[in-house]
Amino acid sequence: MADAEKEIFPCPMKRMKGNENSVRNVKTPPGEAGVWFASMGLALGLSMVVLLFGLIFVRGFGFFWPVPVMQIELQDDSEAAFRGATTFAGALAKTQQRTDRIVSESVEEFERDQDEESGALATIVDTYTEIQLFVGNRDFYGQSFRYFREDEIQSTTFPSDIVRAERRIEGDGIFYPQRIRQVDGSEITVDEDGFEETMARLVREARARRAEINRIDRREIGAINLEINDIHLELRYLQRHADEGEARERRIAALEERAERLRESFAILEQRADELRQLNRGNTLFFQRADGSEGQMAIGDLYRFHYPNRIGIFDRVVLFGIHFWDFVSGYPRDANMEGGIFPAIFGTLVMTLIMSIAVTPFGVIAAIYLREYARQGPLVRSVRIAVNNLAGVPSIVYGVFGLGFFVYFVGGSIDALFYPMSTEMNVPTFGTGGILWAGLTLALLNLPVVIVATEEAITAVPRGVREGSLACGASKWQTMQRLVIPASAPGILTGMILAMARGAGEVAPLMLVGVVALAPNLPVDTNFPFVHLERKFMHLGFHIYDVGFQSPDSEAAIPTVFATTLILIMLIVALNLTAILIRNHLRKRHKASAF
Amino acid sequence: MDTSNDNSERSPDAGGEVSQPRMQVERQALGERGTYRQDYISFLNYSFFYGPAQVLYDIELAMPDRQVTALIGPSGCGKSTLLRNINRMNDLIDGVRHEGELLIGGESVYDPHLEVISLRKQIGMVFQKSNPFPKSIYENVIYGLRVAGRKKKSVLDEAVERSLRRSALWDEVKDRLHESAFSLSGGQMQRLCIARAIANDPEIILMDEPCSALDPVATGKIEDLIHELKENYTIVIVTHNMQQAARVSDRTAFFYLGKLVEYGETQQIFMNPANSQTEAYVSGRFG
Structure with missing residues (x-):
């Protein structure tokens, strides 16, 4: 069979891969080495992607998984002892090999350590395994993570009645609850029946009150604050212009009256919130840490708790879901170290949408002109080269340009034209970084x-x-509008997908044009006019930078950074998937234009 | 019908009728077939250039109304260029220019007062590769009407049925007018393109090798269609297929290297060519 083929086809034929028989008989064409290189390149790229994404996925999702808490007993002489205590409880974060090179600190030590024959310094090398535990209780230990030498650990246990508690401040606590003193003075101790139920009920009630406090703070007091700020600005403005007579006086009086009324309702709301806070402080939990030290906290500061060594797999999955939801829907607290990242997700999403809405029409119009209307010549060619090179300009340069052009020039002009008060009182509205300028x-x-x-x-x-x-008598523009643009819509969407992926992950330029570590308000809320494009905003990319590199306890920030990165990637994937679905839909409509 | 050479066919006053009414009006005034004007599309001393390269040399050619004129010749002889100049499709290419005159119904297509869009609305065109738009069959047929701003549904429906019937496609697609045009077979697509070309009720249909990508059955259908269409339209067809030219056309023009070598009744060109090059080409000895 193969011989016959050779006679008919004197030169080696390219074959389908599956056809092994003939592949073996045909001499490998000279181009085959290229296939190896290509596949190696692909393998390299793929493995990097898989490794990176795998790391982010494992560490990111691991952040939400309720892991068991181990209690360890160290040798009495251990250097890791804290205030004399050698018992610690915590969640295992990592295990690693460490090698210490002990360098002589004094002349005597140096002489002792020196090799006698060669005179060279003999370094003392100490290699050991150590574990890192998340011990929590940052208020007590000063940091959330501690390292322990494995060979110093005498015993490891997994006590079933230890509790891991999510607290308002100072991160998680890991302790044994002892008793609860309720607001009416009654006490219930851990040995009594119904202790856990009581604790769960009190935490639930506290959570409901906290939700109410948040609502008052964010919605109602927030709205009043905005208005009072505006009134103050106008009052100060009016007081500067002391020459406009009676109308001005009336306006000032009206404003002051309004401000007074607002302050009154502010006080009422504040009082209600304070009452709720007082109630939340009423119940106190007394607990004992692993080392035997005692502590207490208001149950109102206890967000959630669970028994990490007692719960089954189902409860763990439920807790995982709750933690995940808390993270994506919650507001950050405790210097962004704790709580959720909802404002950052929201800010990223809104900014990406603004960017897509702005970039698509401009890009498409520019491309249509370049390709369809401009006379193809050296000028258009150089414009095209310039456009391609723009993609290589460092993004921080765009940030500087955005600051100069959008923020100071455009924003400043808008303020000068429409917000005379902000200009004069030096409280810029659009003339400072904001989500609109970041998007643009x-x-x-x-x-x-x-x-x-x-x-x-x-x-x-x-x-x-x-x-x-x-030939049907359509003008060029009709042809573009009715046929060319619809047919190229999938390709345009591909460009948008790339733009969104890049835009959502970009950080450097944003730092100049409106991103902040903690924004008091969302860019879209229930206060008129609902969309506040001039506001500063939070962004996932910047949040990663802020939490990971600007926080006091960088060790404790690592899991949060992974989780935030995971959410950012999920957000980009979700945005891209939406665009890809739309593109596929369009492709189906314009398919088979293959001629 | 006149069997003499092309030059004598042009009536001397044809180009001079400056105040001629629009083509449509003129059409109604004409009576039976024999009385249609013989120089409906006429090239007068026409030359055409792509930049510095001349592709047509001093063409003198008059095509009669309501007849099929076939343009034959080897590749690169300029016959497609000639065809595409009739509706000024070559204007899209940078650096083209022409000399001489091209008249349709006595009016110059290069008249500065004539808008090229309105010219194209009166000339349907069918391309070598069928090029249905990525739209439904219905929308494909009425594309010309849509871009002309026609919106009334009854008019559009009527145009779709009429055009599809004339292009012998109606019975095959009447139940799926709103499906994608790409669901049709190659031959059907080409007939759809013909339907699209005649939906605007043009005067002239230009066909640029309409059957080159089709199988014999589909080709036969298109040729039958051409026979029917010439009752109502003036057809100019470029073809590489000698038998096809002989079958469908009334008159044949043979081009070689940008020059019109011979033009006359199809029968005469094929049976008794005056020029030895023509004879060599139609008998298959060169080209």
Whole structure:
């Protein structure tokens, strides 16, 4: 069979891979080595992607998983002892090999350690295994993580009645609850029946009150604060202009009256919130840490608790879900170290949407002009090269440009025209970084991506379609509008997907044009006019930077950083999936234009 | 019908009728077939250039109304260029220019007062590769009407049925008018393109090798269609297929290297060519 083939086809034929028989008989064509290189490149790239994503997924999701808590007993002479105590309880964070090189500290030590024959310094090397425990109780230990030498650990136990508690401040606590003193003075101790139920009930009640306090704080007091700020600004403005007579006086009086009324309702709300806070402080939990030291806390400061060594797999999954939900829907607290990242998710989403809305029309229009209307020549070619090169400009440069152009020039002009008060009182409205300017800066950054993708999509529309349309008596613009743009919509969306992925992950330029570590308000809320594009905002990428590199306890921040990164990636994937679904839908409509 | 050479066919006053009414009006005034004007599309001393390269040399050619004129010749001889100049499709290419005159119904297509869009609305065109738009069959047919701003549904429905019936496609697609045009077979697509070309009720249909990508059965259908369409339309067809030219056309023009070598009744061109090059080409000895 193969011989016969050779006679008919004197040169080696390229074959399908599955056809092994003939592959063996045909001499390998010279191009085959390239396949190896290509596949090696792919394997390298794939393994890097898998490793990176695998790390982020494992560490990111691991953040939410309720792990068991181990209690360890150290040798009495251990250096890791804390205030004389050698018992610690905590969740295992990692196990690692460590090698210490002990360097002589004094001349005597140096002489002692020196090798006698060669005179060289003999380093003393100490290699051991150590574990890192999340011991929590930052208020007590000063940091959340501690290292212990494995060979110093005498015993390890998993006590079933130890509790891991999520607290308002100072991170998680790990302790044995002892007794609860309720607001009416009654006490219930851990040995009594119904202790756990009582604790769970009190925590639940406290949570409901806290939700109410948050509602009052964010919604009602927030709205009043905004208005009072505006009134104060106007009052100060009016007091500067002391020459406008009676009308001005009336206005001032009206404003002051309004401010007074607002302050009154503010006081009422504040009082209600204070009452609730008081109630939340009423119940006290007394507990004992692993080392025997005692402590107490208000149950109102206890957000959630669970028995990490007692619960089954089902409860763990439920807790995992609760932790995850708390993280994505909660507001940050305790210098962004604790709580959720909802404002950052929301800010990232809104900013990415603003960017997409801004970049797509501009990019598409520019690409249409470049490809369809401009006379193809050296000028257009150089414009195209310039556009492509724009994609290589460092993103921080775009940030500087955004600050200069959007924030100071455009924003400043808007303030000068429409917000005379902010200009004069030096309280800029649009003339400072905000989510709109951040979105527009990123739109600028991604313009080349959209232009290139759109140009390619437009070029890919077959000539026959255009000619057919023109031959039907359509004008060039009608042809573009009715055939070329719809047919290139999938390609335009591809550009948008790339732009969104890049835009959502970009941090550097945002730091100049409106991102903050902690924004008091969301860019969209229930206060008129509901969309506040001038506001500063939080962003997941910047949050990663802030938590990971600006926080006091970087060790404790690592899990949060992984979880935030995971959420950022999930957000980008979700945005891209949406765009891809739309694209596939469009492709189906315009499919088979293959001619 | 006149069997003499092309030059004598042009009536001397044809180009001079400056105040000629629009083509449509003129059409109604004409009576039976024999009285249609013989120089409906006429090239007068026409040359055409792509930049510095000349592709057509001094063409003198008059095509009669309501007849099929076939343009034959080897590849690169300029016959497609000639065809595409009739509805000025070549204007899309940068750096083209022409000399001489091209008249349709006595009016110059290069008249500065004539908008190229309205010219194209009166000339349907069918391309070598069928090029249906990525839309439904229905929308494909009425594309020309849509871009002309026609919105009334009854008019559009009527145009769809009429055009599809004329292009012998109605019975095959009447139940799936709103499906994608890409669901049709190759031959059906080409007939759809013909339907699209005649939906605007044009005067002229230009066909640029309409059957080159089709199998013999589909080709036969298209040829039958051409026979029917010439009752109502003036058809100019470019073809590489000698038998096809002989079958469908009334008149044939043979081009070689940008020059019109011979033009006359199809029968005469194929049976008794005056020029030896023509004879060599139609008998298959060169080209």
